[in-house]
Amino acid sequence: MTSAQSATTGAVDFAALAEDHAKATLNILEDFSEDKARMEETQHAIFNILRDFSEEKNWLEETQRATLNLLEDFDEERIKAEGVSRELQESVELLRVAKETAEASNRELESFSYSVSHDLRAPLRHIGGFSKMLVEEFGSTLDPGAKHYLERIQSGTQKMGLLVDGLLNLARVGRHSLTRQAIELNPIVAEVIAILQPDAEGRQVEWVIAGLPAVQCDPVLVKQIFQNLLVNALKFTRPRVQADESAKVGTSAPTLAVIEVGCTQENGSVVFMVRDNGIGFNMKYVDKLFGVFQRLHRAEDYEGTGIGLATVQRIVQKHGGRVWAEGELDKGATFYFTLGMERQAESKSNGATAGGRL
Amino acid sequence: MNTLELDILLVEDNQDDMDLALHALKREKLANHIFVARDGEEALDFLFCRGKFGQRSFDHPPKLVLLDLKLPKVDGMEVLKQVKSDPRTKTIPVVMMTSSKEERDLVKSYDLGANSYIQKPVDFDQFRETVKTVGLYWLVTNQPVPVNGVHELAVRR
Numbered sequence: 001m002t003s004a005q006s007a008t009t010g011a012v013d014f015a016a017l018a019e020d021h022a023k024a025t026l027n028i029l030e031d032f033s034e035d036k037a038r039m040e041e042t043q044h045a046i047f048n049i050l051r052d053f054s055e056e057k058n059w060l061e062e063t064q065r066a067t068l069n070l071l072e073d074f075d076e077e078r079i080k081a082e083g084v085s086r087e088l089q090e091s092v093e094l095l096r097v098a099k100e101t102a103e104a105s106n107r108e109l110e111s112f113s114y115s116v117s118h119d120l121r122a123p124l125r126h127i128g129g130f131s132k133m134l135v136e137e138f139g140s141t142l143d144p145g146a147k148h149y150l151e152r153i154q155s156g157t158q159k160m161g162l163l164v165d166g167l168l169n170l171a172r173v174g175r176h177s178l179t180r181q182a183i184e185l186n187p188i189v190a191e192v193i194a195i196l197q198p199d200a201e202g203r204q205v206e207w208v209i210a211g212l213p214a215v216q217c218d219p220v221l222v223k224q225i226f227q228n229l230l231v232n233a234l235k236f237t238r239p240r241v242q243a244d245e246s247a248k249v250g251t252s253a254p255t256l257a258v259i260e261v262g263c264t265q266e267n268g269s270v271v272f273m274v275r276d277n278g279i280g281f282n283m284k285y286v287d288k289l290f291g292v293f294q295r296l297h298r299a300e301d302y303e304g305t306g307i308g309l310a311t312v313q314r315i316v317q318k319h320g321g322r323v324w325a326e327g328e329l330d331k332g333a334t335f336y337f338t339l340g341m342e343r344q345a346e347s348k349s350n351g352a353t354a355g356g357r358l
Numbered sequence: 359m360n361t362l363e364l365d366i367l368l369v370e371d372n373q374d375d376m377d378l379a380l381h382a383l384k385r386e387k388l389a390n391h392i393f394v395a396r397d398g399e400e401a402l403d404f405l406f407c408r409g410k411f412g413q414r415s416f417d418h419p420p421k422l423v424l425l426d427l428k429l430p431k432v433d434g435m436e437v438l439k440q441v442k443s444d445p446r447t448k449t450i451p452v453v454m455m456t457s458s459k460e461e462r463d464l465v466k467s468y469d470l471g472a473n474s475y476i477q478k479p480v481d482f483d484q485f486r487e488t489v490k491t492v493g494l495y496w497l498v499t500n501q502p503v504p505v506n507g508v509h510e511l512a513v514r515r
Contacts, residue, residue, distance in 0.1 A: 119457075121457045121478070122478075125478060125479070126375070126378065129482040132483070161481065
């Protein structure tokens with residue numbers, strides 16, 4: 001029962017009704033107000049969330065900016081890297097061009113030596129051959145002067161033949177691809193000395209051959225080194241005659257030809273040596289020794305083409321080694337060379353003498 | 359000249375080399391049955407019995423071919439290749455005689471089946487000695503393959 005009904009029975013208490021309505025309205029308003037507060041809270045919460053979102057957004061934007069910066073940096077790095085790579089490519093290109101040039105000049109040398117071997121030797125053979133036939137078939141009808149000239153033609157032809165062959169040999173050494181293998185050098189030296197026996201015939205030569213180590217080298221080329229050096233040693237000791245004959249002449253210098261082959265150790269590498277007590281040379285011409293066609297003696301005194309030592313130098317250089325010489329006029333000459341490799345094997349009985357006389 | 363039965367085919371384009379070789383062969387009495395082809399084409403016609411050598415027979419091959427490397431028209435290598443790759447001619451001894459002792463020429467010649475390779479010496483005495491040695495070996499010492507043998511080889515192909 002409402003308050004308006006209890007106050008006056010049978011009559012409507014409007015005042016009470018109004019009060020009831022007012023209360024109800026207030027209740028409703030109160031409810032609304034609570035709802036409003038809740039809504040406000042919710043709104044706050046939403047705002048908070050939105051703010052958070054906004055912070056997230058800012059953070060994202062920042063991250064994005066940072067990422068973009070990073071990308072930009074990367075781009076710069078990339079451009080730099082591209083530059084470096086371009087430079088590298090250019091270097092590679094330069095190297096390729098250099099290699100091609102070297103190969104082209106090698107090919108040129110090859111075709112040059114090929115045509116020298118083919119084209120120059122033929123006319124030489126013809127000059128020599130026909131002048132020989134002339135002497136043989138018509139010699140009896142030629143006067144001595146004519147025959148003498150023909151002999152000069154023939155000896156000129158022979159010399160030129162040696163020159164051409166020497167040059168070809170030099171060119172061949174240049175083209176020869178180095179094949180290193182462990183090689184005992186004493187058998188090679190012995191073989192060379194055997195080859196040179198005919199040159200030493202009728203002479204007394206003391207060979208002093210030390211124990212040489214086995215080294216990594218190209219046997220064909222190294223044999224050529226010893227051959228060229230020993231040919232020279234034999235040639236330039238020619239005035240060293242037997243001891244008893246020299247006694248008659250009365251010189252105090254050692255007058256028996258002595259040719260030594262040996263080796264020493266220097267900074268861990270082996271230095272080979274070929275020494276003779278021949279006519280030697282003046283050290284002021286030492287720079288000329290290894291040049292092509294360079295000769296320090298007159299052709300009448302000592303035959304030769306001036307290619308032998310140039311070939312030795314070429315071979316030594318091919319091995320990555322060094323060659324040099326020491327000499328004194330009338331005392332002798334010593335040639336040293338290395339083969340550009342660390343010592344491969346222990347030197348056997350260094351300094352031992354396995355000499356012999358020819 | 360009777361080209362039907364010959365001992366030596368000399369293939370040489372250079373007149374001087376030809377004269378020197380003939381001179382050396384004559385001295386050894388080896389030049390009685392010799393024919394000189396002046397280029398590779400003529401040499402091939404001779405060996406394969408064709409063209410102006412149509413009357414020749416594969417039954418009478420030369421006992422020796424002295425072949426120069428550098429030749430007009432068809433070079434020595436090509437002549438060698440054709441001779442050694444045909445069963446009718448492959449048994450004919452071919453000696454390369456040339457100025458060159460280039461490694462690649464040597465290797466290629468032997469690869470194609472050359473029987474020997476000789477560098478013509480510059481020195482005439484040595485040249486004569488070489489021609490004599492080669493001529494005597496192939497014409498006197500060496501036993502060539504019998505005619506029937508050549509047929510057999512050709513059939514077996």
